[in-house]
Amino acid sequence: MATFLCRLGRLAFRRRLIAVLLWVGVLAGVGAAAVTAPAAEDQTETMPGIESQQAFDLLEQRFPGTNADGASARVVFVAPDGQKITSAAHRAVIEKFVSEAADGSQVSSAVDPFQAKAVSKDASTAYSTVSFTEKADDLTDTSKSHLETAIGQARDSGLTVEVGGTALASKPAAGGAAEAIGIGIAAVVLLITFGSLAAAGLPLLTAVVGVGISMAAILALARAFGLSATTGTLASMLGLAVGIDYAMFVVSRYREERSKGHAPQEAVGLATGTAGSAVVFAGLTVVIALAGLSVVGIPMLTKMGLAAAGAVVMAVLISLTLVPALLGWWPNAVLSRKARRSGRIEEAGEHNGGTRWARFVLRRPVTVLLLSVVGLGALAVPVMDLQLGMPGDEVKATSTTERRAYDDLAEAFGPGFNGPLMIVVQAEDAADPEAAVSTISGKIADEQGVVAVSPPRFNKAGDTAVFSATPATGPSDKKTQDLVNAIRDDRPGIDSATGATFKVTGTTAVNIDVSEKVQAALIPYLAVVVGLAFVLLLVVFRSVLVPLKAALGFLLSVLAALGSVVAVFQWGYGADLLGVNETGPIMNMMPIFLVGIVFGLAMDYEVFLVARMREAYVHGDRPGQAIATGFRYSARVVVAAALIMIAVFSGFIGAGESMIKMIGFGLAAAVLLDAFVVRMAFVPAVLALLGKAAWWMPRWLDRLVPTVDVEGESLTRHEPAVPIERESAHV
Incomplete structure (x- = not known):
């Protein structure tokens, strides 16, 4: 693996023009396909295997010609205090509204509330249902304007008139300005981490290219596979986050190899062979988790998972090819300003923040382990009161x-x-x-x-x-x-x-049926995903206990994250600060959705951090020293990667759609807890207590497991140190 990726990185470095042109061609081709592809149909999502869906299917068979998917508007009329909606004046206004609404284009019917007995017992309120022949997305502006005009005339009479239903429902953007703020924060984190505009900009540029290709592909295939706007939101969210992180790990390793005296081409090859191997396996864990969502048996969840998995695959491919190619164009620009000015690159100090923290944990592993487990356990307590459902109009702002x-x-x-x-x-x-x-x-x-x-x-x-x-x-x-x-x-x-x-x-x-189906599928899903990832990590680390520890740490972080979601969105703690208008049940697909995505992201940090420890141990470090070495080289970049993901996911908290807001908060909380508590505290504490046993594997199993060489032992070629060329074009 390491040798192949090293050769791939060198090839991309040498043939950088071809590599860049190929990616530009892919982006242009997929973009053209997206522009020319027919628009996706507004398909009603089905939930196979549940009674309520079977009843809907039966209705379509036994009541042909009924357009159950057509848009509707429920117009509510409330009389002023002390008055009756049944008075002659108010009744005339409502009957005029019904007549006007029925004359609108695409309207199939408008119900008179007095004939349909849709009047409250106290005669204060009545409602009329206006049904359309087309779905909400297919309604013309003329149809909507006609209904809005009729509603406005009724309001002018002194009645309070409000509208529910799908016909005139607002559709807030998924992320908006808040998403852009998240990207801006990511840029600042990269700049602080690398001390170079080029090093900060390169991961952002390649991540945007990857997301652009992924989103264009989703648009091009939307009609054929029934993909929705929500599908694209998840793909862009994850594609951007992992795209930045994966490119950042390659760039960081490139700078490290340059500090050891390697020439640019050799440094690119070594970075792609080592960090690139970690990127491949980290990406595979994310893909396994996302593709595993198909186990649930909910088509919408399957589409979201597969589309997001495609975006992750794109991020991996770009980090292995486009990033090395761009490093070939600007081999020195990604180095720190100090290195570019002096012409000398200094290796990372032995006593940086990561090393100091690792030694602190090594001195107090039991204390750190207990504090991390107790803290995460306390955050997970609200999960015991978890109530699943699907929030509707009751969670929208009272201004709507x-x-x-x-x-x-x-x-x-x-x-x-x-x-x-x-x-x-x-x-x-x-x-x-x-x-x-x-x-x-x-x-x-x-x-x-x-x-x-x-x-x-x-x-x-x-x-x-x-x-x-x-x-x-x-x-x-x-x-x-x-x-x-x-x-x-x-x-x-x-x-x-x-x-x-x-x-x-x-x-x-x-x-209710979907909630029960998701709950029933959660354990099988966990078994499939954790089982496959366990095997993958077993191959990567050649250890039995390290994958087991990774799975336990993940369960702690995901339960704590889900508990945080319950505390905010169900119990209401801090809800006002996040713009949550109304607390209520947690979205029924949130637990399994959070489990799938967070598992993949958690394994990212596990691979990046522990792979460096494994590399140091294989090269002769003692177990404790290997932990310190892994933190010396990886802690800073893992922290930066986590901060970037938190920033990107937090951007979606500003969404108007409650589902996206909840997902953004849950993912941001999960990354925060997993990166800074589990991977930075729980993991080194457990490894310190295990010692050499952490890297133990039975001989019979060691013979069966293939060797993938993530540590780059096969990369033994070293070129002599080459001074930095202080060319303005490279700076």
């Missing part, structure tokens, strides 16, 4: 009309009104379908926690019916989940009594 519409409906019709359950009845085997449906409706109405059921609606064949059941509690309430489970538990008795069967669906039921 969607949130105000949600609150008005909850106040007027009860908290469960915003999350009704949809009951789909299959009565083709019943002797009297209408009687069977009536019996099922009555049984569900008698369930504790159900406040109302709607009249059933039959299909043309008369063998299938659908009606809604309104819970007494809100969509994200634990009691609503208990109600859904209770209705399903009572189904066998109801089925046998009526000869018909039913399924429970609706947005609330979908969220």
